[in-house]
């Protein structure tokens with residue numbers, strides 16, 4: 001099956017990397033909406049519109065399943081994407097539910113921290129999912145907007161990222177035992193986060209999502225899958241920065257023009 005993976009830009013490569021390991025027999029097509037990144041600072045309406053448009057393009061390529069790697073898009077657009085996906089016969093996966101399930105598995109007695117973009121924190125999808133499954137667990141939801149540009153610069157070690165992390169998260173020390181990395185970019189900062197929040201379990205929703213998709217697909221078969229990379233803006237930056245998130249160079253990268261959203265995804269126009 002062809003599986004579509006989409007993100008606002010580059011960070012979703014952390015999810016793609018996990019999916020490539022978890023779904024070795026499937027062809028993966030990754031679409032980074034680099035012309036419209038970031039989604040994390042935009043309104044829910046805009047994120048829904050962009051997400052429908054990207055998904056419509058992937059539906060036209062013939063994907064049988066769609067993984068919304070972007071936490072902000074998963075937060076705001078999942079209901080609209082699932083509705084359109086149902087009509088198009090495409091199974092749609094997000095990153096929020098798997099991330100929350102994984103967090104609840106490792107959580108002990110303290111609070112759970114949810115770290116994400118401003119949009120993800122304001123959209124409350126993580127907080128609501130935790131409340132649904134574990135109403136008594138305290139939640140600390142913290143937007144960490146500077147983590148995205150730092151990760152994109154590859155500036156994930158040293159004084160500056162550590163001071164930024166301390167500024168956002170220092171007050172959580174001793175109060176949380178689990179932190180959900182609710183943004184595609186945050187796994188790149190994991191070493192710093194471990195230093196600022198010692199002893200705290202960092203839950204990478206990328207890995208949890210890949211596991212959830214694998215479970216839904218059933219046992220793997222022979223590894224014959226391929227990976228294709230598409231972007232909506234100039235490929236050069238994606239190629240250069242993508243290594244931070246994908247582990248090696250995401251090549252070759254093709255530029256695509258999304259065009260208007262069509263069919264079941266048409267309200268993305």
Ligand code: DGL
Nearest residue numbers: 008038039040071072184
């Ligand atoms: N991909 C986004 C997320 O996971 C982070 C980057 C952005 O703001 O678009 O929320």
